[in-house]
Amino acid sequence: MKNQPVGDNEAFVTLMRVAQEEPEVGKMLRAILDQPPFHRRSMLNSLVQDMALEGADRDFVSAVECLLDDDVAAKAAELIGEDSV
Numbered sequence: 001m002k003n004q005p006v007g008d009n010e011a012f013v014t015l016m017r018v019a020q021e022e023p024e025v026g027k028m029l030r031a032i033l034d035q036p037p038f039h040r041r042s043m044l045n046s047l048v049q050d051m052a053l054e055g056a057d058r059d060f061v062s063a064v065e066c067l068l069d070d071d072v073a074a075k076a077a078e079l080i081g082e083d084s085v
Helices: 010-021 023-033 037-053 058-068 070-080
Strands: none
Touching: 010 023, 010 058, 010 070, 023 037, 023 058, 023 070, 037 058, 037 070, 058 070
16 A cells, blocks of 8 residues: 555545445544544544455555555545535
């Protein structure tokens, strides 16, 4: 995943699209992305762990893991925008 740009990650692109189109998803992601980096990473790690335990699709889990990166999280927050909250 580290070598692949997130724009080439279909699951991540889908996640961003869903966050833009579905108010509840956008609101949840925005709440996470608005946190300071340490808290954002902590929340995302918990979410990823819960998703893995629930048997979530590995590509989707990988898409959420992309948000652990500060630059990716900042761009995602930009893409989701204020209208999602």
